[in-house]
Amino acid sequence: MARVPVSVRRARPADRAGATAVLAAAFTTDPVMSWLVGPDRNLQRRLGHLFAHSLRAELARADHLVDIVESGHAIAVWHEVDEWKIPPIRALKMLPTGVRTFGRRLPVAMRAMSEIEQHHPTEPHRYLEFIAVDPDHQGEGCGGALLASMTAECDERGVAAYLESSNPRNEPLYARYGFEPRPTIVLSGGGPAVTPMWRPAR
Numbered sequence: 001m002a003r004v005p006v007s008v009r010r011a012r013p014a015d016r017a018g019a020t021a022v023l024a025a026a027f028t029t030d031p032v033m034s035w036l037v038g039p040d041r042n043l044q045r046r047l048g049h050l051f052a053h054s055l056r057a058e059l060a061r062a063d064h065l066v067d068i069v070e071s072g073h074a075i076a077v078w079h080e081v082d083e084w085k086i087p088p089i090r091a092l093k094m095l096p097t098g099v100r101t102f103g104r105r106l107p108v109a110m111r112a113m114s115e116i117e118q119h120h121p122t123e124p125h126r127y128l129e130f131i132a133v134d135p136d137h138q139g140e141g142c143g144g145a146l147l148a149s150m151t152a153e154c155d156e157r158g159v160a161a162y163l164e165s166s167n168p169r170n171e172p173l174y175a176r177y178g179f180e181p182r183p184t185i186v187l188s189g190g191g192p193a194v195t196p197m198w199r200p201a202r
Contacts, residue, residue, distance in 0.1 A: 006145035026132035074142035
């Protein structure tokens with residue numbers, strides 16, 4: 001039986017709760033997030049705080065680049081050219097959420113984010129901050145549909161795209177949509193590796 005095409009659209013504020021749940025569930029097996037939070041049987045709940053805060057801020061913007069598949073089983077959080085860096089005032093407002101998410105490991109998380117940010121390219125690009133597929137619906141083409149939709153937009157506008165892969169198993173999917181690996185970032189303090197991936201403008 002042929003696979004039914006996956007429909008992608010911009011997310012709406014009403015999608016926030018479901019999208020938060022998808023992100024939190026998907027990232028419980030992410031090597032970097034698991035290491036940042038540390039051993040915690042409430043990992044999914046902790047990550048829910050982080051993603052709820054992030055999505056609330058993004059979806060409040062009329063011009064946001066948060067995409068979701070129509071079924072709600074997958075979501076991608078993108079940022080427009082030159083808008084990937086969190087403004088200082090927003091970073092300050094995120095501190096309580098950071099404490100709820102990372103607890104005593106907040107300094108470790110902040111250091112890791114700083115190390116990753118230092119490798120962020122200066123060339124104009126759209127930035128994929130997060131992409132997640134509900135664990136019960138992986139392998140259905142949802143992640144690919146999200147990547148295909150946004151990379152098509154990038155091509156229409158002649159803009160590059162960038163992401164950091166925190167899970168090696170996802171890199172072949174990113175490569176399929178034109179992302180090329182750059183030198184690996186090894187997080188200090190015994191953290192896992194992160195692979196920056198760049199997709200040139202076309």
